[in-house]
Each structure stands twice: as C-alpha cells, then as structure tokens.
Amino acid sequence: MIQDNTDPTSSEGTPVLVAVGEGLLEVGMRNDLPSGYLGRGFGGDVANVAVMAARMGTRARLLTRLGADTPGRLLLDFWRHAHLDVDRITVDPSAPTGMYVNAVRHGGHTFDYYRSGSAATRLSETDVDEHLLDGAGALHVSGISLAISGSAARAAERAAELARDSGVMVTFCVNHRPMLRPDTDRNLAFARAADIVILSSEDALAMLDTDRLDRIRAMLGEGPQEIVLTDGPAGAVVLSDGEIHRVAAPSVVVVDTAGAGDALAGAYLAGRLAGTAPPDALEPAVIAGALSCRWPGCARSYPSAEEVARVRAGASPDVEPQPFSSESA
Numbered sequence: 001m002i003q004d005n006t007d008p009t010s011s012e013g014t015p016v017l018v019a020v021g022e023g024l025l026e027v028g029m030r031n032d033l034p035s036g037y038l039g040r041g042f043g044g045d046v047a048n049v050a051v052m053a054a055r056m057g058t059r060a061r062l063l064t065r066l067g068a069d070t071p072g073r074l075l076l077d078f079w080r081h082a083h084l085d086v087d088r089i090t091v092d093p094s095a096p097t098g099m100y101v102n103a104v105r106h107g108g109h110t111f112d113y114y115r116s117g118s119a120a121t122r123l124s125e126t127d128v129d130e131h132l133l134d135g136a137g138a139l140h141v142s143g144i145s146l147a148i149s150g151s152a153a154r155a156a157e158r159a160a161e162l163a164r165d166s167g168v169m170v171t172f173c174v175n176h177r178p179m180l181r182p183d184t185d186r187n188l189a190f191a192r193a194a195d196i197v198i199l200s201s202e203d204a205l206a207m208l209d210t211d212r213l214d215r216i217r218a219m220l221g222e223g224p225q226e227i228v229l230t231d232g233p234a235g236a237v238v239l240s241d242g243e244i245h246r247v248a249a250p251s252v253v254v255v256d257t258a259g260a261g262d263a264l265a266g267a268y269l270a271g272r273l274a275g276t277a278p279p280d281a282l283e284p285a286v287i288a289g290a291l292s293c294r295w296p297g298c299a300r301s302y303p304s305a306e307e308v309a310r311v312r313a314g315a316s317p318d319v320e321p322q323p324f325s326s327e328s329a
C-alpha cells in the first residue's frame with residue numbers, strides 16, 4: 001500500500017468520503033479544433049467524485065488498484081495533487097492501469113475503453129477492512145464499481161456492509177455503462193439499500209425504465225433518504241423528506257460535458273458531509289457540474305470551491321476557465 005502524508009490539514013477532523021472503484025487515465029482528443037489535440041486527463045467515476053469533493057474541502061479517500069505503469073503513476077500523482085488520501089491504493093504489478101479515449105467533438109464526446117483486466121478489476125474483499133472507514137462520513141460506490149468485475153463488486157458490497165454496521169452512510173451513483181454489461185438486479189439491490197442515490201435521466205431509463213421521479217422513488221423503495229436526478233444542462237432535482245427541489249444550471253460555453261455528473265455528485269456529497277441540507281447542497285453541486293464543462297476532460301476541469309462560490313454569488317461562469325493541477329498533467 002502507498003503511504004502518503006498529503007492530507008489537507010485545513011479540513012482535518014471533518015468526515016471523510018471513502019470512494020471504492022476504478023480510476024482511469026484519460027487520453028483526450030479534440031476533433032473540434034483544426035490543429036487537433038491530444039492531451040492527458042484523469043477520470044474514473046468514483047475517483048472524479050472524490051476529487052470534486054476534495055476541491056470543495058472534504059477529506060476524500062480512494063480505494064482502488066493501479067498497475068505498476070506510467071498511467072498508474074500519473075493518476076497517483078494527480079490524485080495526490082488533488083489532496084486525496086491515497087493510503088488505500090495498491091499498486092498491483094500483475095495488471096495494467098485502465099484507460100479511455102475521450103474524443104470531444106463540439107461539446108459532445110465518445111469514450112473508448114481500454115480497461116478489461118485492469119488492476120482495478122482485481123479489487124477484492126481482501127482490500128476491505130475496518131480501517132477503510134476510519135473517520136468516514138460516507139462510503140461512495142457506483143454502478144461502474146459493481147460492473148468492472150465480480151471481485152470488485154464484492155469488495156464494494158463488503159465495504160457497504162461495514163459502513164452500515166458502523167453507521168456510515170452509503171452513497172451510490174448509478175452510472176449505467178452498457179459496455180460493462182452491468183447486472184441490473186445487483187445495481188438495484190445496492191441502490192435500494194443506499195442512503196443517497198444519484199442518477200441521470202439516462203441511468204434511470206436504463207435501470208428502472210422510467211425517468212419520472214415519482215416512479216423512481218417507488219422503484220427504489222423507502223431505503224434511500226435522498227434521490228438526486230440529474231438532467232444535463234437543465235440542472236438537477238433532489239427528492240428528500242417527500243419534498244422536491246429543483247436547481248437550474250447556469251449556462252456556460254460548453255467544451256466537454258465528460259465528468260460533469262461526477263462533479264455534481266462530488267460537490268453534492270461534500271455539502272451533505274458538511275451538514276448542508278439537500279436543497280442547499282444541490283445548488284453549488286449543479287454549478288460545479290456546469291463549470292466542469294468549460295474545459296475538456298474529466299477531473300482536471302473541476303472548479304475550485306471559490307469559483308463555485310463566486311458563480312453562486314452571481315459572477316459570470318465563463319471568466320478565464322483554467323484546468324487545475326496542470327503542473328501534474
């Protein structure tokens with residue numbers, strides 16, 4: 001396991017978000033620029049959530065496996081730079097780090113994955129022990145964590161059992177990825193037992209055959225206290241305590257929407273872990289998701305807490321967007 005001491009001290013003592021799943025090196029392509037463009041980025045849905053939560057000031061820990069290769073070293077360097085707690089990341093020399101190509105074309109994108117047999121697919125219950133949740137306020141898992149391999153799914157499920165036994169809330173992003181052939185029953189069971197479920201309209205249609213919030217609520221049962229339904233540029237809605245709150249997204253010049261859902265989820269969970277009520281946590285979360293679209297790729301495009309606050313206070317969202325941590329990328 002990797003030892004590290006780069007925990008942000010400013011948030012010491014606040015509850016930790018523990019994310020379980022796969023990080024992926026992103027190979028970015030810009031087909032919308034005459035010059036063409038190839039650049040490295042950093043993705044993997046739960047890692048993105050952890051990075052965004054850390055950008056908002058939350059302590060975030062990632063449980064994953066990386067290969068002993070350049071993509072793995074780059075990811076680890078980026079996550080350290082983003083102040084993630086990387087103590088629970090294992091370098092596994094027996095398998096490569098997963099990657100994906102993000103081809104951006106006029107705001108839209110396609111992903112091609114090179115992740116089968118990746119180091120993260122070798123996550124297993126042996127990676128999970130009670131110390132994983134030291135200081136934890138939330139355990140975060142996604143449908144991708146459950147889909148990459150049977151052993152990774154069991155690791156995530158074991159972590160969720162431990163979380164429940166110790167009163168730590170479980171949060172779940174559905175993130176339906178047809179190419180991973182997700183097990184819908186498994187995802188549904190996980191979602192029903194989670195405390196907070198976050199899903200896009202497309203995820204809802206794929207997993208539940210409806211994107212209507214009342215039907216989603218009925219199908220998820222009484223387990224989840226909060227359901228966040230995202231709807232791209234329209235913003236998002238949260239259902240909690242029987243009340244619905246909608247938040248519209250600020251309009252931004254969109255370069256790439258990749259990772260916007262994860263940015264929203266990370267900022268939302270950061271707010272909830274800080275004790276902010278669901279409607280008030282959703283507002284900065286929707287802004288974070290929108291701001292992340294101003295730059296190509298996933299986690300490098302995530303705004304700082306200060307930028308989110310400025311836009312919330314009425315500043316223009318399009319002032320000099322910059323990728324963060326460019327020195328490590």
Ligand SMILES: O=C(O)C(=O)C[C@H](O)[C@H](O)COP(=O)(O)O
Pocket residue numbers: 024042043044045046048100111144175177257258259260261262263298
């Ligand atoms: O697809 C996967 O398996 C990945 O993990 C790659 C990406 O980093 C996230 O998927 C981005 O997620 P969105 O926020 O939904 O755009």
